[in-house]
Amino acid sequence: MLLVVATLVQYYFTSGSSPGYVIDAMRDFAETEASLRASEFSNAVVAVDGNQSGQNLLGNNLTNWTNLVMDMYPPGTSVRDYTCPYCNVVQPPRAKHCHDCKKCVLQFDHHCVWLGTCIGQGNHCRFWWYILEQTAVCIWSGFLYVENLPAHSERAMWVDVIMIIVISILLVALMFLLLLLIFHSYLVVTNQTTYEILRRRRIPYMRGIPGSVHPFSKGARRNLYNFCFARTSVYAMEPLPRALELEQMSKPYTCSDVVSCRCC
Numbered sequence: 074m075l076l077v078v079a080t081l082v083q084y085y086f087t088s089g090s091s092p093g094y095v096i097d098a099m100r101d102f103a104e105t106e107a108s109l110r111a112s113e114f115s116n117a118v119v120a121v122d123g124n125q126s127g128q129n130l131l132g133n134n135l136t137n138w139t140n141l142v143m144d145m146y147p148p149g150t151s152v153r154d155y156t157c158p159y160c161n162v163v164q165p166p167r168a169k170h171c172h173d174c175k176k177c178v179l180q181f182d183h184h185c186v187w188l189g190t191c192i193g194q195g196n197h198c199r200f201w202w203y204i205l206e207q208t209a210v211c212i213w214s215g216f217l218y219v220e221n222l223p224a225h226s227e228r229a230m231w232v233d234v235i236m237i238i239v240i241s242i243l244l245v246a247l248m249f250l251l252l253l254l255i256f257h258s259y260l261v262v263t264n265q266t267t268y269e270i271l272r273r274r275r276i277p278y279m280r281g282i283p284g285s286v287h288p289f290s291k292g293a294r295r296n297l298y299n300f301c302f303a304r305t306s307v308y309a310m311e312p313l314p315r316a317l318e319l320e321q322m323s324k325p326y327t328c329s330d331v332v333s334c335r336c337c
Contacts, residue, residue: 092193
């Protein structure tokens, strides 16, 4: 019962959390600029409605946000290529517009219909824990059903039939949850998202990168640490690695790399 309650709490905690919207990152940027340079940015808009466009959000500081974001892309990248036509904001790397939420999401993974919200930079860790708890509930429930199945031979046959049906449903759910847990664990270790894997060829800045290269990965150990402990802000943005860094990532592993834990 404690496990079920914990899973329900995690469900509502995750569904009510923000995935990290670009519009909120822009507001946070405007507030920071206004506090550091109050005299220069006295006209910055720091309190806005979430439905307002990026043009209204930053006002005169839109150029500063654009410069900040475009510095994360390779030199010569066009602003038009990364301006969302729906939100009218310049998207940082790994951001994508969600047509269900009607907002651009930082480090967009997918829109979860079960939770009713996007999974992104701000709540991916909570989503992973929710899957883990759901998997534990299925395993524990299935174990109890299987253990109780031959316990009372004098009960009606229809009770056993119902229990077998429930166990079958639990097994199907468990297979789905285990695959989902393993897949998202792989995403965490390699610092990728579901969208980047499924739509890699549709993302302009990832088309020329070999499929075996994970451009945002900083090693398995650091990826795990950043995912679990180092999330100081839901508005942290990751720049694209430069050509030299991509060249280093594309090199095949050698025995010395394994000894030096290059993958970590």
